[in-house]
Amino acid sequence: MSITILFVLAxxxxxxxxxxxxxxLTAKPWLEVxxxxxxxxxxxxxxxxxxxxxxxxxxxxxxxxALFISAYFMRMQVADWAQMPAPKVLWxxxxxxILSSVALQYAQVAARRGRMEGVGDxxxxxxxFAFTFLVGQFFAWQQLNAAGxxxxxNPANAFFYLLTGLHGLHLLGGLVALVLTIDKVWRxxxxxxxxxxxxxxxxYWHYLLLLWLVLFTLLTPWVGEFAVICRQLLS
Amino acid sequence: xxxxxxxxxxxxxxxxxxxxxxxxxxSWVTKYVFCQDAKVIAIQYSITALSIGLVALVLSWLIRLxxxxxxxxxxxxxxxxxxxxTMHGMIMVIYLLTALFLGGFGNYLIPLMVGARDMVFPYxxxxxxxxxxxxxxxxxASFFMPGGPTGSGWTLYPPQAILSGTPGQDWGIILMLxxxxxxxxxxTMGGLNYVVTALQARTRGMTMMRMPLTVWGIIxxxxxxxxxxxxxxxxxxxxxxxxxxxxxFFMPAVVEMGQHLKYRGGSPLLFQHxxxxxxxxxxxxxxxxxxxxxxxxxxxxxxxxxxGYRMMxxxxxxxxxLSFVVWAHHxxxxxxxxxFGFFFAATTLVIAIPTAIKVYNWVLTLWRGDIxxxxxxxxxxxxxxxxxxxxxxxxxxxxxxVDVPLSDTMFVVAHFxxxxxxxxxxxxxxxxxxxxxxxxxxxxNDMLGKFHFWVTxxxxxxxxxxxxxxxxxxxxxxxxxxxxxxxxxxxxxxxxGFITTAALIVGFAQMVFLFNLIxxxxxxxxxxxxPWRATTLEWQTPETPPGHGNWGKELPVVYRWAYDYxxxxxxxxxxxxxxxxxxxxx
Numbered sequence: 001m002s003i004t005i006l007f008v009l010a011x012x013x014x015x016x017x018x019x020x021x022x023x024x025l026t027a028k029p030w031l032e033v034x035x036x037x038x039x040x041x042x043x044x045x046x047x048x049x050x051x052x053x054x055x056x057x058x059x060x061x062x063x064x065x066a067l068f069i070s071a072y073f074m075r076m077q078v079a080d081w082a083q084m085p086a087p088k089v090l091w092x093x094x095x096x097x098i099l100s101s102v103a104l105q106y107a108q109v110a111a112r113r114g115r116m117e118g119v120g121d122x123x124x125x126x127x128x129f130a131f132t133f134l135v136g137q138f139f140a141w142q143q144l145n146a147a148g149x150x151x152x153x154n155p156a157n158a159f160f161y162l163l164t165g166l167h168g169l170h171l172l173g174g175l176v177a178l179v180l181t182i183d184k185v186w187r188x189x190x191x192x193x194x195x196x197x198x199x200x201x202x203x204y205w206h207y208l209l210l211l212w213l214v215l216f217t218l219l220t221p222w223v224g225e226f227a228v229i230c231r232q233l234l235s
Numbered sequence: 236x237x238x239x240x241x242x243x244x245x246x247x248x249x250x251x252x253x254x255x256x257x258x259x260x261x262s263w264v265t266k267y268v269f270c271q272d273a274k275v276i277a278i279q280y281s282i283t284a285l286s287i288g289l290v291a292l293v294l295s296w297l298i299r300l301x302x303x304x305x306x307x308x309x310x311x312x313x314x315x316x317x318x319x320x321t322m323h324g325m326i327m328v329i330y331l332l333t334a335l336f337l338g339g340f341g342n343y344l345i346p347l348m349v350g351a352r353d354m355v356f357p358y359x360x361x362x363x364x365x366x367x368x369x370x371x372x373x374x375x376a377s378f379f380m381p382g383g384p385t386g387s388g389w390t391l392y393p394p395q396a397i398l399s400g401t402p403g404q405d406w407g408i409i410l411m412l413x414x415x416x417x418x419x420x421x422x423t424m425g426g427l428n429y430v431v432t433a434l435q436a437r438t439r440g441m442t443m444m445r446m447p448l449t450v451w452g453i454i455x456x457x458x459x460x461x462x463x464x465x466x467x468x469x470x471x472x473x474x475x476x477x478x479x480x481x482x483x484f485f486m487p488a489v490v491e492m493g494q495h496l497k498y499r500g501g502s503p504l505l506f507q508h509x510x511x512x513x514x515x516x517x518x519x520x521x522x523x524x525x526x527x528x529x530x531x532x533x534x535x536x537x538x539x540x541x542x543g544y545r546m547m548x549x550x551x552x553x554x555x556x557l558s559f560v561v562w563a564h565h566x567x568x569x570x571x572x573x574x575f576g577f578f579f580a581a582t583t584l585v586i587a588i589p590t591a592i593k594v595y596n597w598v599l600t601l602w603r604g605d606i607x608x609x610x611x612x613x614x615x616x617x618x619x620x621x622x623x624x625x626x627x628x629x630x631x632x633x634x635x636x637v638d639v640p641l642s643d644t645m646f647v648v649a650h651f652x653x654x655x656x657x658x659x660x661x662x663x664x665x666x667x668x669x670x671x672x673x674x675x676x677x678x679x680n681d682m683l684g685k686f687h688f689w690v691t692x693x694x695x696x697x698x699x700x701x702x703x704x705x706x707x708x709x710x711x712x713x714x715x716x717x718x719x720x721x722x723x724x725x726x727x728x729x730x731x732g733f734i735t736t737a738a739l740i741v742g743f744a745q746m747v748f749l750f751n752l753i754x755x756x757x758x759x760x761x762x763x764x765x766p767w768r769a770t771t772l773e774w775q776t777p778e779t780p781p782g783h784g785n786w787g788k789e790l791p792v793v794y795r796w797a798y799d800y801x802x803x804x805x806x807x808x809x810x811x812x813x814x815x816x817x818x819x820x821x
C-alpha cells in the first residue's frame with residue numbers, strides 16, 4: 001500500500017494540488033460579479049477534452065497497476081514464494097514493444113509535419129509490432145506452461161500470468177483504437193482530423209511501454225534481490 | 236434601486252466556448268433506449284438504481300423480521316439470513332448509493348450546472364450505463380443460481396467467502412465478483428465523463444470557484460472513485476482467481492471437513508487491505524456528493540448565500556485527500572502494529588476538522604435565513620442532524636481502544652447506517668423532491684412528500700437509536716439469532732421487535748414516495764421553469780424539462796457565483812448566475 005501511495009497517489013495528488021492552485025481557490029466569488037475577462041486563466045484548459053480524458057484514464061490505470069504491485073510485494077513476503085525464471089523470449093518482446101513505440105512516435109512526428117504517408121506507415125508498423133509483442137507474450141506463457149510453471153503452482157507464477165495478461169489486455173484495447181485510427185487514415189480523412197488520434201495513440205503506447213518495463217523489472221528473478229532491497233526501504 | 240441593463244458594457248458576447256457537435260437521435264430507440272444524451276442516461280441510471288434498491292429494502296425487512304422473531308420464521312434459515320445481509324449491504328452501498336449519486340445526479344446535473352450541452356464523451360457515457368445495467372443483472376442472476384447469492388458479508392473476506400461453509404459458494408460468489416468488476420469498468424467510463432466535463436466544458440464565465448457545490452461534491456467523489464475502485468478491482472480479480480483457478484493469493488492452507496485443500500500460503504490480510512483501501516474512500520464517494528447537494532438545498536431554501544463557500548470547497552478537497560490514508564481503521568481487530576493503529580486513529584480523527592467546518596457552515600447558512608420548510612429543505616435539515624449523530628459515534632469507533640470492544644456489534648451497524656446510510660439517503664430524497672420539477676416539469680405532491688419525510692425521519696431514529704444501545708450491551712452483528720447469552724437481557728428481544736416494527740413502517744413510507752414519484756408525473760402541479768427561484772444554471776434553461784442540447788441556440792454566459800440570494804438592493808431575492816453585472820445607478 002505504501003508503494004501505491006508513494007509512487008502513484010502522491011504524484012496524482014500533487015498534480016491535482018498544482019492544478020487547483022491555478023484556479024484561484026482563494027478568490028472571493030461573492031465579491032466578483034462580472035464578465036470572465038476580469039478573471040483570466042480560469043476557463044477550461046486549451047488541451048482537447050480527449051487528451052485530458054486519456055490523462056485521467058492513465059491515472060486510473062496507474063492506480064490499478066500500483067495496487068497490483070503493492071499486493072505483489074506484500075504477498076512476496078510469505079515463505080512459500082518461489083520466483084520462477086523469466087523466459088528468454090521476454091527480451092525479444094521488450095525490444096518489439098520499444099520498436100512499436102518508436103513507430104508510433106514516428107507517425108506522430110509525421111502528423112505534426114503534415115506527411116500523411118508517414119502517418120500511415122508509422123501506424124501500421126506500430127500496430128504490427130504491438131501484435132507481435134502480444135504473440136510473443138503468448139509464447140512466453142506457453143513456454144512456462146510447458147516447463148511446468150502453472151498458474152496455480154505458486155503465487156509468483158500467478159502474479160506473472162495475471163500482470164502480463166492484464167498488460168496485454170490494455171494493449172489489445174489500444175490496438176482497437178489504433179485500428180480505428182488507421183481506418184480513418186485509409187478512408188482519406190484530412191490530416192487535421194487524425195492528428196489528435198495519432199497523438200493519443202502514441203501517448204498510450206509510450207505509457208504501456210513504460211508500464212511493461214516496470215513490470216518486466218519486477219517479474220524477472222535477477223531483480224528479485226533488487227525488489228527485496230526496495231521492499232525493505234519502503235516498508 | 237438597481238436595474239439590469241442588458242447590452243451595456245457589462246455584457247459580453249458568448250463566443251469563446253466552442254460549440255460542440257451534438258449527437259442527434261434518429262429513432263425512438265436511440266432517443267430513449269440507446270441514448271447518448273446525459274439527461275436520459277441519468278434517468279436510466281436512477282430508475283435502475285432505485286429498482287435494485289427496492290430489492291435491498293425488501294431484504295432489510297426480511298433481516299429485521301428474523302431478528303425480531305428468531306426461530307419462528309421457518310422460511311428464513313441461517314444461510315438465507317447471511318445471504319440477505321450480504322446482498323442488502325452490497326446493493327445499498329454500491330449499486331444504489333454510488334450509482335445514484337454519480338451516475339444519476341452526476342449525469343443530470345453536471346452538464347446543466349456548468350452550462351454544457353452534454354457530457355464530453357457521450358458515446359462512452361452511454362456504454363457506461365449499459366455496463367452498469369449488465370452488472371446489476373449479473374447480481375440479480377445470482378439470486379436464481381443453485382446455492383443462491385453469496386452470504387459472505389458485504390466485505391467478502393476470504394478465506395470464508397470462497398469456502399463451502401458459506402452460502403453461495405458455487406455461483407453466488409463468482410457472480411458477485413464478476414458483477415463488481417463490471418460495475419467498476421462501467422463506472423470508470425462514466426467517471427471520465429464527469430471529471431472531464433466539469434473541467435473542459437464549463438461555459439464562458441463559469442470559473443471553478445463559481446461552480447455550485449453540488450458539482451464540486453460530485454467531481455471530487457468521482458476522482459476518489461476513479462482512484463479507489465481499482466483497489467476493489469484488484470481484490471475481486473485475485474479472489475476470482477483463487478476461487479476459479481485455484482491460485483493462493485489470499486487463501487492460506489485450509490483443512491475443510493478433514494480434507495487439505497490445495498491452497499497454501501495466501502494472505503487474507505492482504506485482501507482486507509485492498510478491500511478497505513477502496514472501502515473507506517467509498518464512504519466519502521457516497522458522502523461528498525451529499526455534502527455538495529445539501530449545501531445547495533440549504534442555500535436555496537433558506538434564501539441565503541452559502542456561508543464560507545471557499546471553506547466548503549477546501550473542506551471537500553481535504554476530506555477527499557484524507558480519505559485515502561485512513562483505511563486501516565476498519566481493521567483494528569485484524570491485528571496490526573500498535574504504531575499503525577495510532578497513525579490511523581490520528582488521521583481518522585483529523586477528518587473531523589474539515590467535516591465540522593462543513594457542519595458549522597450549514598448551520599451558519601441557516602442562521603437568520605428566510606427558511607422555507609419545503610420537503611427538500613426538511614430532508615436537508617434532517618441530513619445535518621443525522622450526519623452529526625452518525626459522525627459522533629464515528630469518533631468513538633475511530634479510537635482503537637473503544638473500537639475493539641465495540642467491533643462487530645450492533646453499535647457499528649447503527650453508526651454506519653446513520654452516517655452513510657440514512658444521511659445520504661435523506662439527501663437523495665431531498666434532491667429528488669428538489670430537481671423533480673426540472674426533470675419532469677411537474678411538482679411532486681407536497682402532502683405526500685411531508686408524510687414521507689416525517690415517517691422516514693422519525694422512523695430512522697426509532698430504528699437506529701435503540702441499535703446503539705443493543706451494541707453497547709454487546710449484541711453482535713451478522714448473527715442469525717442470539718440464543719442464550721448471559722450478557723444480553725431478555726428485553727433486547729423486545730427492543731428488536733420495536734425496531735422491526737419501525738423498519739416495516741419506514742419501508743411502507745417508501746411505497747408512498749414511489750407512488751408520489753409516478754403519480755406526480757401525470758397529475759402533479761405544473762412547475763414552471765424555476766419553481767424554487769434558484770440561481771444555478773439548470774433552472775435557467777429555455778425549456779423545462781431541458782431539451783436536447785440543453786440551451787437552445789446559445790450557451791449561457793455566467794456573470795456571478797451560484798449563491799446570490801437575498802442580495803441587498805436587488806429586485807428579487809435571487810439573481811441567476813447568467814444575469815449580467817449591474818451598473819450602479821444613482
